[in-house]
Amino acid sequence: MKSRFALFLIVIAIIAGLPWLITTPYWRGILVLCAMNVLLAMSLNLVLGYTGQLNLGQSAFFAIGAYVSTILIKTYGWNFWVAALAAVIAAGFLGLALAAFAARLRGHYLAIASLGFAVITYQVLLNWEDVTEGVRGIYGILPPVPNTVALFYLVAGIAAAVYLLLDNLVRSPIGDTLRAIREDEVSAASLGVNAAIWKAFAFGLGAGIAGLAGAFYPGFVGTLVPDAFGIIESFTMMAMVIVGGMGTMIGPVIGAVVLTFLPELLRGFGELRLMIYGLALTLVVLFMPGGMVQAWVSLKNRLRA
Amino acid sequence: MSLLGAEKLNKRFGGVRAVQDVSIAVPQGAIFALIGPNGAGKSTLLNLLSGIYQPDSGSLSFDEVNLIGLRAHQRVRLGIARTFQKIRLFKQLSLLENVLAGFHIHQDVPLWQCFLSGASGRFRAEALELLAFVGLADRANDRAGALPYGQQRMLEIARALATRPKLFMLDEPAAGLNAAEMEFLLKRLENINKRNVTVVVVEHNMDLVMNVAQRVFVMDHGVPLFEGTPREVQANPQVIEAYLGGEFAA
Numbered sequence: 001m002k003s004r005f006a007l008f009l010i011v012i013a014i015i016a017g018l019p020w021l022i023t024t025p026y027w028r029g030i031l032v033l034c035a036m037n038v039l040l041a042m043s044l045n046l047v048l049g050y051t052g053q054l055n056l057g058q059s060a061f062f063a064i065g066a067y068v069s070t071i072l073i074k075t076y077g078w079n080f081w082v083a084a085l086a087a088v089i090a091a092g093f094l095g096l097a098l099a100a101f102a103a104r105l106r107g108h109y110l111a112i113a114s115l116g117f118a119v120i121t122y123q124v125l126l127n128w129e130d131v132t133e134g135v136r137g138i139y140g141i142l143p144p145v146p147n148t149v150a151l152f153y154l155v156a157g158i159a160a161a162v163y164l165l166l167d168n169l170v171r172s173p174i175g176d177t178l179r180a181i182r183e184d185e186v187s188a189a190s191l192g193v194n195a196a197i198w199k200a201f202a203f204g205l206g207a208g209i210a211g212l213a214g215a216f217y218p219g220f221v222g223t224l225v226p227d228a229f230g231i232i233e234s235f236t237m238m239a240m241v242i243v244g245g246m247g248t249m250i251g252p253v254i255g256a257v258v259l260t261f262l263p264e265l266l267r268g269f270g271e272l273r274l275m276i277y278g279l280a281l282t283l284v285v286l287f288m289p290g291g292m293v294q295a296w297v298s299l300k301n302r303l304r305a
Numbered sequence: 306m307s308l309l310g311a312e313k314l315n316k317r318f319g320g321v322r323a324v325q326d327v328s329i330a331v332p333q334g335a336i337f338a339l340i341g342p343n344g345a346g347k348s349t350l351l352n353l354l355s356g357i358y359q360p361d362s363g364s365l366s367f368d369e370v371n372l373i374g375l376r377a378h379q380r381v382r383l384g385i386a387r388t389f390q391k392i393r394l395f396k397q398l399s400l401l402e403n404v405l406a407g408f409h410i411h412q413d414v415p416l417w418q419c420f421l422s423g424a425s426g427r428f429r430a431e432a433l434e435l436l437a438f439v440g441l442a443d444r445a446n447d448r449a450g451a452l453p454y455g456q457q458r459m460l461e462i463a464r465a466l467a468t469r470p471k472l473f474m475l476d477e478p479a480a481g482l483n484a485a486e487m488e489f490l491l492k493r494l495e496n497i498n499k500r501n502v503t504v505v506v507v508e509h510n511m512d513l514v515m516n517v518a519q520r521v522f523v524m525d526h527g528v529p530l531f532e533g534t535p536r537e538v539q540a541n542p543q544v545i546e547a548y549l550g551g552e553f554a555a
Contacts (some may be wrong), residue, residue, distance in 0.1 A: 112346045172419035173405070173412040173426040178464070180406040183395035190355065191468055192381030193411035 008164070013155045019149040027264075028148045032220050034260040035155035036213045041240040041252035042159070042166060043209035048238065049246030050170055051202040053102050053181025053194025056234045060121035061207040063229035065214020067125060067132060070224050071140055080144040084215035088208045096280035099200035104119040108187075117230045125226035135225065143219030155216050162209055169248045178202055182247075243284050245291025254292055308333040308503050309354065309472055314363035316349055323349040324360070325527045331472070336494065336504045337516035340538075342512075342547055346527040347507045348390055351403070351476050354505070356380045356385045365500045366474065382410050386470035390477045392505070396450030398443055400460055403449050406431040407467025429552040435463040439493065455486040461491065472503045491517055515539065523547070 022028055026201045069087040072078040078086070098171045101113045132138075143151050156242025169175060180188040181195050188195055218224040236259065263278065266273040290294040307330035316324040324346045331337045339347050344452050354365070356377035357461045363371040369382055375383075408428040420425065420487045436442045439459035444452070449460060458478055465473065478494075479487055487510070494517055498504050508514050514521060514535060523530040525547040531538060536543055 040468065168421060169419050171425060172422075173333040173409070173414055174416075174419045176406045176426075177409055178404060179398055180395055180409070181401065183397060184379075184393050186357065187389070187393040187395065188406070188409075189357075190377050190387055190393075191407050191464065194378045194407075 004070035009161075015153070015160065019152055025148060027153065029220070030260065030264055032148060032152045032155055032216075034257055035152060035159050036216060036220075037237075037240060037256040037260050038159045038253050039155070039162060040210055040237050041244065041256040042162060042249075042272070043206045043213070045210070045241045045246055045249075045252040046166060046170075046178075047202050048241055049248070049252065050175065051178045051199060053199060053202070054096070054107055054111040055102075055114045055203070055206075056231070056238070057098055057117040057121075058206070058210055059229050059231060059233035061095060061210035062214040062217070062233065063125060063226070064091045064094055064132045064207075065211030065228070066164040066191060066217045066224060067214075068155075068211070069215040070129065070138055070218045072224045074138060074141065080215075080219075083163040084212065086268050087211045087215040091211025091214065092204045092208035095203040095205070096200050098207070099196075099203035101139055102199045104205060115231060118234050122210075122226055122229055122231065125229065132226070135227075137162060137223050137225035138218070139223050139226060141218045141222055144216075149219060151216070157211075158212070162212075163249065163253065170249065172290050174198075174201075175301050179247075239281055243281065243291055245293030248291075248293045251293040258292070307331055309367050309505070311354070314353055314365065315359045315362045316353055316358060316360050324353060327363075327524070327527075327529050328390065329522055329529075329532075331503060331505055332520065334498070334501065334503055334520045336498050336506065336517050338535075339505060339507045339515040339523060340509070341516055341524035341530070342528070345522055345524040345547075348476055349527075350524070351387065351474055351505070351507050352375070355385060355474060355552045381468050381470075384469070384471035385474070386465040386468045386472070387474040388458070388465050388476060388478060390480065391453075392457050392461055394449040394457055394461055394464070396448070398449055399446050400436060400449055401429075401432055401445040403460060403464050404435050405429070406466050407464040408432065410468060413443070424484050424543060432467065435466055436460075437461040438466075438496075440489065449500070455482045458482065458486075459490070459493075465479075466497070470502060472505065473497060474505040476506075476507045477509060479508060479513045487513065495532075 018031055021026060021032060040058065040062060044055065044177040047053050047055045068090045069083040072086055073080060098114060098117055101165045102110050105113050126134055133262055142143040143271050145151050145154055177193055177198055180191065180193060181198055185195050239256035239271060240259045245251025245254065263273065263277050307329040308375070312328045314324055327350060328497050339350065343345050349358065354361050356372070356375060359374070367385060370383055372380060379429045405426070405428060408426065411428065412422060412426055433442060434444060436445055439462055440458060441460060441463070449457065449522060452460060453537060462478070480492055482490060491513060494506070506518070506531055519536055520532065521535050522532045523538060523544050530547060531541050
């Protein structure tokens with residue numbers, strides 16, 4: 001418990017210090033993006049890593065969070081924080097809707113259904129022009145705080161708080177229940193677990209967190225277009241979770257940091273960048289099936305032996 | 306008085322009548338064995354009793370509560386627990402986590418507290434006791450999937466006991482156990498029974514059935530064949546025929 005507190009202080013110190021080390025506006029922007037990706041990876045990890053539900057629809061909740069908050073602010077003049085709360089609730093309820101599918105579908109079937117859900121959401125954003133402006137996009141969106149550094153502190157602070165809450169959750173009896181569903185649903189039912197309800201809990205909470213990340217996104221970029229929420233985003237989130245190590249708290253955080261910065265660091269390679277990125281992903285999955293956290297643990301064990 | 310009662314249960318899979326007009330009454334406090342050759346419908350019957358399947362027709366009650374329509378997870382709250390023929394542990398989790406998951410229906414930590422304190426609930430000590438009861442106390446933090454087969458069976462028993470059942474049903478608990486493990490299992494079953502838990506055991510192993518069961522229910526081809534004490538079952542020509550084939554029955 002004490003070491004946990006110390007670790008948390010170190011993380012706070014790192015978050016506080018990062019904008020002093022990274023001073024160009026471009027890289028400070030990447031920092032904000034990174035904090036958002038950490039939130040998104042954690043949100044998916046709750047569903048995929050802890051509850052074992054193959055969910056490819058997470059980008060939809062990110063999108064809902066972004067659009068609901070922006071429309072409430074721009075069209076109805078809501079305060080940012082109230083709008084962000086509404087975004088969390090809206091995304092959370094949509095998560096419950098997707099959970100209704102998860103109650104009936106398993107594995108690959110759920111993956112296809114949730115992918116369809118993301119595609120539908122994207123199409124609605126694209127075509128419901130009266131509300132979303134479609135491809136024309138929404139412009140001139142202001143961030144809730146005056147500059148990039150403040151925005152980074154805000155999003156990173158929220159990500160740290162969400163980390164703490166989820167870390168407690170997965171070590172509580174609810175964590176035991178979610179992992180039991182992941183491991184074997186029939187077995188879990190034989191212990192009195194109503195899997196449908198707990199899947200709904202995980203989907204709803206995961207969707208709400210993704211919606212929260214979504215509320216910060218439009219103010220950061222300044223514009224909002226549906227293309228920011230293509231289904232590829234779902235796969236990127238999944239890559240972050242898997243590369244880092246799903247079913248662990250720290251894994252997806254590391255995955256999000258690595259997969260946010262890696263493409264940027266590879267910019268020097270020009271057109272080769274995406275190929276190297278893809279190759280790196282493939283190699284990690286091939287040689288570290290449990291992700292970077294698992295690789296680190298086995299390396300530590302080998303050195304100790 | 307019977308704790309679990311079924312009248313004329315039927316279950317069909319396509320053209321196969323897996324369970325036909327089976328009526329049973331499991332007496333309170335008994336060790337009740339369900340035997341029969343392969344394909345007799347024993348596991349299907351157990352799945353009907355535990356709620357994995359719903360019967361096509363028939364009635365089913367436990368402790369004077371109608372079970373028809375209640376799903377497996379709901380029946381656990383009434384006090385019905387079970388293990389599986391093909392072991393279904395949470396393989397990636399530790400032994401302790403497996404048993405802790407078994408306390409699910411007794412957890413009373415409020416939701417908000419789960420987000421704030423990271424408390425692991427109040428069942429840790431009891432879970433460790435259950436592990437000790439099945440002889441696995443020293444392996445509490447090992448991964449369940451890493452256990453040898455016989456110990457996996459015992460862990461599954463400990464996990465099911467965590468639900469604090471009144472009725473405990475085991476599907477072929479002796480399958481794959483060696484003689485020493487069998488002996489241990491017998492003792493544990495008797496011990497569980499002494500704690501006022503009614504035990505239903507589906508079994509192939511005649512030693513186990515004859516040694517611990519007070520009543521034996523024999524099935525063949527989905528229909529009830531005979532019910533009686535172990536001694537009566539052993540002497541019954543119909544049962545012998547079903548097990549050994551017609552030519553030995555004379």
